[in-house]
């Protein structure tokens with residue numbers, strides 16, 4: 001058992017009915033890492049995340065969180081999760097940014113109206129960490145997709161997690177804001193030391209920011225640092241990195 005690992009996955013296979021979707025996955029994420037988990041539609045990414053979060057029962061293999069087996073793990077406030085379906089509030093939803101982020105403390109304080117000064121300060125700090133202080137009293141439904149995602153990250157941050165798992169957080173975020181969004185994640189990772197796992201299709205922006213990449217398609221095809229991923233021509237083109245290189249060259253005058 002290694003206490004330096006936030007997540008340790010060993011020999012995990014999973015099937016829905018008799019259909020195998022994960023086969024013999026072994027992958028560990030050190031504390032302080034920033035992993036991008038990539039793979040095509042239906043490759044098993046969400047299934048793997050659900051197994052890590054204890055939302056699906058293990059069929060074979062082992063998952064440990066901070067050294068503890070997932071089925072015995074109890075310190076769920078160490079782990080934040082933001083799903084791709086998070087930003088689905090309509091414009092009439094009657095809750096402000098402050099109220100939505102406060103919900104991240106419900107596990108601790110029971111009800112919103114019982115928030116004490118210390119809790120309110122934590123809520124304000126989480127909102128500041130994601131750069132949304134100017135919108136603190138605005139209704140969540142009136143914000144853009146990218147702004148809503150920031151608010152959901154603040155809600156996950158308010159209980160001061162050590163590990164944050166993000167499932168396709170840039171879906172619905174427009175291209176110009178994606179880079180800022182990644183910059184914010186890098187800040188959380190480097191300045192706050194929060195371990196990040198990010199499931200994404202967005203290979204281009206992702207490889208500029210994460211430290212490690214895992215490529216999943218039922219099997220784990222690759223796990224290593226970003227430079228090794230980029231240097232592997234077969235993997236890069238299979239998982240879309242060539243698209244990024246073309247765009248990159250173009251933005252430097254098409255040389």
Ligand SMILES: Nc1ncnc2c1ncn2[C@@H]1O[C@H](COP(=O)(O)OP(=O)(O)OP(=O)(O)O)[C@@H](O)[C@H]1O
Pocket residue numbers: 016021039040041042043044045046047048
């Ligand atoms: N509850 C379920 N019952 C049966 N099959 C499922 C279930 N959930 C997912 N699957 C199937 O398992 C496979 C893996 O799904 P999963 O959601 O893990 O993939 P994914 O990589 O997250 O996909 P996407 O990128 O499209 O979100 C898919 O073929 C999917 O149809």
